[in-house]
Amino acid sequence: MISSVRGEVLSVGLDHVVVEVGGVGFAVQATPSTLATLRRGEQTRLHTALVVREDSLTLFGFADAAARELFLLLQTVSGIGPRLALAALAVLDPDKLRAALAEGNITVLTQVPGIGRKGAERLSLELRDKVNAVGGTTGEALPAAGSAVRAEVVEALTGLGFAARQAEQAVEKVLAGAGEGDTATVLRAALTTLGRKR
Numbered sequence: 001m002i003s004s005v006r007g008e009v010l011s012v013g014l015d016h017v018v019v020e021v022g023g024v025g026f027a028v029q030a031t032p033s034t035l036a037t038l039r040r041g042e043q044t045r046l047h048t049a050l051v052v053r054e055d056s057l058t059l060f061g062f063a064d065a066a067a068r069e070l071f072l073l074l075q076t077v078s079g080i081g082p083r084l085a086l087a088a089l090a091v092l093d094p095d096k097l098r099a100a101l102a103e104g105n106i107t108v109l110t111q112v113p114g115i116g117r118k119g120a121e122r123l124s125l126e127l128r129d130k131v132n133a134v135g136g137t138t139g140e141a142l143p144a145a146g147s148a149v150r151a152e153v154v155e156a157l158t159g160l161g162f163a164a165r166q167a168e169q170a171v172e173k174v175l176a177g178a179g180e181g182d183t184a185t186v187l188r189a190a191l192t193t194l195g196r197k198r
Contacts, residue, residue, distance in 0.1 A: 002026075002059060006045040009038050014156040014183075017061065019044060028061035031090040032156065032184035037063060051082045060086060067094045070131075077126050079119060087160055088112045091191045100124075101131040113162070113195040150175065153187045162194060170194050 005028065007021040017038050018025045028046055038044055046061035047068040060082060062068040067089060074085040088097060091112045100108035101124055109120035150171055157167035170190040175181075181189075 002048050002050045004045060004047050005059070005061070007043065009040050009042055009044050011040060012038050014152050015159040017044075017046075019046065019061075026059055028059045029086065030061045031086060032187045033090070033093070034061065034063045034067075036182065036184050049082075058082065062089075070094050070097065073127060073130060074123070076130075077123055080123070083160060084112070084114050087114060087191060091188055091195070098131050101127045104128065111192045111195050113160075113191050115195070149181065149183050149186055152183050153190055156183075156187055157190060157194070160191075166194065 005019050005021050005026050007019045010018040010020050010025050012018075012035055015035075016027050016029045017035060018027050020026075028048060030046070034046070046063070047065045048062070049060045049068055049072055051058045051060060060068075060071060062071065071082075071085050071089060074080050074088060075082060092100065092108065096108065099105070104121075104124040106117060106120045106124070109115055109123060110117060115123070153171050154164065154167045157170065158164050162170075167190070170193045171186065173193055174186055174189040
């Protein structure tokens, strides 16, 4: 298993970063808050989890080991795959997610698109006792620069499996209500909006 990558950031996409390690560029899927801290040309170190499927090898990256452990822990629950686990960490920061699981806060857990009431109850029931073992804190996300927030968020949502029209409507609703914001904030709000519709 590839547990971390360290090297130069070659590019930062909407849902991934490419990090050059020993002359090889690794594409690493990550949350908007993690991506917002990365800058092209700078050195970085990401804690990673390698997910192996029949047709793919996918690296998921995190700013700290505690977030990676939480990502892996979420997937121990039936019906929770890597995409849904990453979406949970995109909508809720790790500390808030741990607290919601430990307290059985169904309202907070159902903010994640794809997790309904029954799924939230199952998550809390199965992980309540395990989640305290996964500790740690995360830093504040840096705001993303640029005026193309709308397009970036729509592309990130479609990358997570939402229909383009559905993604556009959610982003429009968020921007109409809150005005401009950084990519991570708008994406989190759009995911919350989409979660309510399911």
